[in-house]
Amino acid sequence: MTAPAKAYPLVSVRNLSKHYALRTWWGGKASVFRAVENVSFDIRPGETLGLVGESGSGKSTIGRAVTMLNPPTLGTVAFEGTDLATLSPLAMRGMRARIQTVFQDPYAALNPRMAVGTYVAEAFKLHRPDMRRLERREAVAGLFERVGLDPRFAGRFPHQFSGGQRQRICIARAIALKPSFIVADEPIAALDVSIQAQVVNLLQDLQDELGLSYLFISHDLRMVRHLCQRVAVLWRGRIVELAPSDLLYENPRHPxxxxxxxxxxxxxxxAERARLAAARTEPESSPSEGGELAEVAPGHWVAGH
Structure with a gap:
């Protein structure tokens, strides 16, 4: 599955940084926690960019900054050439129909007191107020069928579904307004292994059908290789390697x-014993290896080289 050739990136992130002011006590000196620092990447139409790294490396922070749920401290996020930070709240609200998020915990993303059909229909109420109730009901039924759920389940509540079904409901809500770009923030991490492949296959089918672009955030490196055309490796809030998926997995350059x-x-x-022995001999990364990216091969960027 390859991304279609376009002259421009759908999403262009430049020098994105996210800082948090730390609370001080007893008149101490104020300090800043730099969660993400100077991150840049592009996502082309129809492409899936994987973002991997250990817990606390800043992956979810980047996902929330890109969608302006938690705007960046510095840098720009351009969607189809428009800097999202320059938009008014009203204009940004309209843009959200094109930019959606699928969160890690589907149960936390759902309102436990709201029927799931009503939850999905909220997207139409907010962005297409001209739709009649019957039209909304038919649209919700179509979305349920598209994600593999029985439309008769629309009147049920979140606690009546399994984890995989809840994530399908969240995906139905995300694609309701036919977006161009979805940030999938570890969408399979809270699911059973037997269900993870089904959700990933659903995301691929929707991408082929709707021409979606994804920023796919995950810990599962094997799933990232299967789903993503390019992969960015995040370490301590910085991208240290960015390359096409096969090239990165076959020839990783950064320690x-x-x-x-x-x-x-x-x-x-x-093979497991050999893997553990090789891991013990792999040198630790140093702060100097988190600097500027340099292109060491066509499309293969590595920090500190």
Whole structure:
């Protein structure tokens, strides 16, 4: 699955930083926590960019900053050439029909006191107030069928569904307004292994059908390789390697990327012992290796080289 050739990126992130002021006590000196620092990347139409890294590296922070749920401290996020930070609240509200998010915990994303059909229909109430009730009901039924759910389930409540079904409901809400770009923030992390592949296949089918672009945030490196055309590796709030998926997995250049890939379990005792031995000899990354990205091969960018 390849992204269609376009002259412009759908999403262009430049020098994005997110800082948080730390609380001070007893007149102490104010300090700043730099969660994300100087991150840049592009996402082309129809492309899936994977964002990987250990917990606390800033992946979800980038996802929320890109969608302006938690605007960046510095830098720009351009969607189809428009800087989102310059939009008024009303204009940004209209833009949200084109930019959606699928969160990690589907149960927390749903209103436990609201029928799931009503939850999905809220997108139409907010952005298409001209739709009649019958039209909304038919649209919700069509969305349920598209994500593999029985439309008769629309009157049920979140606690009556499994985790995989809840995530399908959240995906139905995300695609209701036919967006162009979706941030999938670890959408399979809270699901059983047997369900994860079904949700990923659904995301791929929707991408092929609707021409969606994804920023796919995940810990699952094998799933990222399966789903994403390019992968960005995040370390301490900075991108340290960015490359096409196959190139990054077959020839990782940054020490942190090699250690991250070396942590993936292998279902073979001999190969697992070799993996652990190689991981022990892999040198630790240093702060100097989180600097500016340099292109070491066509499309392969590495920090500190």
């Amino acid at each position: 942190y990327t090699r250690r991250l890939l070396g942590a993936v379990p292998v279902p073979d005792p001999a």
